[in-house]
Amino acid sequence: MIRNGVLFGITIILIDILMIYFLIYSPFTDFPLPVYISLSSGPIYKFDPLVYAKDFPVSINESSLTSSNPYYIFIYNSSGKPIEDEILHLLSLNASLISPSAYWTIANLAGFFSNYTIGKNFSVYYLTPYYYDNYSGQPNVSEIYLNISDVYASPFIVTYPPNDQLNYSFEYNVSNLTYVQSFAIAWLSSVEWFFTQPPRAIEWCYSAIFNVLAFVEVNGQFYYQGYTAYIICVTVNGVSPSSITVNIKYPFHGRVLYLPIIINLSAGENIAHRGNTTIFSPTFPPNVQITYYKYTFYDYDISLPINISVFNGTSPTTFIISNNSIIYSTNARNFSRDVQFSMWSYSPYDINVSVATKDIINIGENKLVRQWDPGYIMIVPSSYYIMRTEGNVIDIECLLNFTIQDHILKSPPNWVFNHVPSNYIYKNNYANKYLQCIGYYYGLNRLLNSIIYNFTTNITDERYSNWELLLLSSEISMQMVSNSTALNYTTALISKEGSEYQAFMQLVFIVSWNIWYSIYNGSYYLVNKWYSWEYGLFTGFNIPPYYLGNKTILPYFVLNYTNTSYLLYNIGSLEITSWFYNNISSNDYNLLKINNFPAFIPVPTLREDIVFHKYYEFDGIPIFIRIINQNFTITYLNK
Incomplete structure (x- = not known):
């Protein structure tokens, strides 16, 4: 009775899959799917x-930039940053900061956004979200279509x-000078004589006005600076005042020169007898x-010949x-230039x-x-002075x-x-x-997460988003035909x-950004022959209570007493997985049995230690994705 019911259920599932296949699967079609065709009421996401x-968020591995x-x-x-x-930042660095090998590696990678082609081939995946319980409207969409192009x-x-x-x-x-x-x-003007008559002698003296016109001479050109008059008194004992200073402050090319005129006066003595x-x-x-x-200043001709x-x-x-x-x-590759200054x-x-x-350079x-x-080269002049006297001129030379x-x-x-090279x-x-790797699978992860966020109308149900992500991603794997080996994972997806x-x-690549996974490589028995079989355990999500209490819908494990986990694989659906686990012999957790002969081996067992991983590192890409490993023990098996 159970067996007949199971076979009937499998038949219905196969019919559903075939209907989906013929309705929406267009492998490598040469024409786009018309937007106006509505296969169902669900939205179409291109x-x-x-x-x-x-x-894609990253940090720069600074040590690699100067590596050969x-x-x-x-x-x-x-x-990290996009x-x-x-x-773009690294490709703008100059050659002192980045080695050729690192630069070309980055430029090679940059082709993903600057040198890409959108192909004509595409496929449409039909996804059915799981409800969070058996009565609410969560999620608020019944089907989703993903249009994936190459x-x-x-x-x-x-x-x-x-x-x-x-x-x-x-x-x-030195080419020139200026002074x-x-x-x-x-x-003298207004001279007046007067005398005194000491005993046995007569002493004459005089007073006068001493007039001074001041000039500044610049390279033979005279510039009047003013007139000053001084009263002097001349006696046989000398002149009072004996020294006169005319102060001249002359502005010259942004500076003020102090140019005093120093006048020294003296008188001799005449003696006569009467x-x-x-x-x-x-x-x-x-x-x-x-x-x-x-002041004497010099003009310096400076020359800086440069060869480049x-x-x-x-x-350049x-x-x-x-x-x-x-x-x-200049655009020349080799040139010389004499840079001159005065x-x-x-x-x-x-x-x-x-x-x-x-x-x-243009990139995208x-x-x-x-x-x-x-x-840069800095030429720093410093002034120094030499003072010497030539006749009645004190010459101050300013040199550099x-x-x-x-x-x-x-x-x-x-x-x-x-x-x-x-x-x-x-x-x-x-x-x-x-x-083909990160673009597609990180992208599908982000897209599915945004879809889940949009159709989850109740904020309290956001805690089930990773669970919904896992199930939607598994539906992508389950809609693929496994008759041959594709050129690569992306070709298989498209x-x-x-x-x-x-x-x-496909499932692992999509969910590994959020969810822990562990991959099993096993075998299954069909028509007297064993075939390779890959499946995995997934954890890191919250399961709605409705499914935890109904093992006929989705079987699950408990890891470390608190973490729920699913067994998923790519040759059936979650319902088939559930059927297998409902029919496991209670005495042998290492085999999945149908009619008492081995069908699938191995399967996880109670108290088994399993290493789970988060993230997946794709080969052949200059991006390090650190895989996080954590050990879990199966402490409960809901079979």
Whole structure:
């Protein structure tokens, strides 16, 4: 009686599967499914793996960027930045920060969003959500359609960023001079004589106004600075005042020069005799000695010959920059340029000379500027003065010393010239591998999660989202025909045809981002022959109470006394799984038996220790996905 009921149930399931197959399965069809065709009341989701592939969260493995043989450039990090943003950032780095091997590995991968093709082949998967209990409207949709197309990508082939090798020298000479000197015209006016008559002598003296016109001479040109008058008194004992200073402050090219005129006055003594009387008188006019101040400044011609060789890049342009202004640019690969400056010693200034070589590459819809900045050369002048006297002129010479501060990288890192050929890196199609693996399966995980979130109307039921994800993902595996081995997992997904293992792993790839899994490789017996059989245990979700109390619907395990788990595999449905577990011999947990002969081996047993995994690391992609392992023990078997 039970057997007949089971066979009837299996027959109904097969009929359902065949109806679904003929209605919605279009393996590698050459025409799109018309949007207006409604196979059911459920929504149709057109799955675009590129959308999710761009947003895959990663961190950068910094140590790999300077490696000559890098592999893992990125590390999966659920709180990381979108991989597209990180790729664009790394491809804009200059050659001192990233090795050619690392750069081309990243560029290879970048093809997934910059060099992709959407194929014509597609398939539609029909998914039926599980209700959370037997009476509520959760979820609020009865069927879902996934339209999955094929997408292919090729590496983004690009040159290594530009870089320079350079050398330079420094020289200077004095080409000109300029001077600034004080000058004066002086004369006496309003002279008045008077005398005194000491015993046996007469002493004459006089007073006068000492007039001074002040000038500044600049390279032979005189500029009037003012007039000053001083009252002096001249006696045989001297002149009072004996020294006069005319202060001149002359603005000159942003600075103020102090150019005093120092006038020293003196007088001699004349003696005359008239009888017994001696007459003393000072000499007239007084002696005048004028000292002038002179500043001499020099014009320096500075020369900085630079020789540059440019390597790599795509039509790079090299700029020579002085104090933030471009003074020369060229597209030449090898060139020399004599960078010249002129500087007066009265206004010295620092000179910053830098070199930059850059190019622009287009990657997808993005423009990247790649720039080689080897540093800068700083020419720092310092003033010093030499004072000497020539006649009545005190000459102050202002001269310059120069210090060269070398902050420039004359040659790029050794890896620029010693590296593996680019075609060695590009022989691996990382772009397609990434898109076909992470793009599809991380993308399906995100899409199914968003679908579940949208049809779960009660926020209290969100705790069942991982459980719903597992069941919807298993329906994808169960709709695949397992008659042959496909070229790869993605081909099997799009065509709905592949080996049993390829079908089962669709489930693992999709749910492993959220759910723990453990894969079993076993056998099943059919028509006197054993066949390979892959199935898995899954945990890390909450099961609605309705299913926990009804083992005829979905059988489950309890791990470590608290974690519920399902046994799922790719050659039947959950109902068939349930039937098998309802018919397991109570004395042998290692075999699934039908009519007392072995049908499936092995199966998990009570108190068995099982290692579960979270995440799946795909081979052939420069992204490290760390698989987390955890040991669980089966403490209860609801069979």
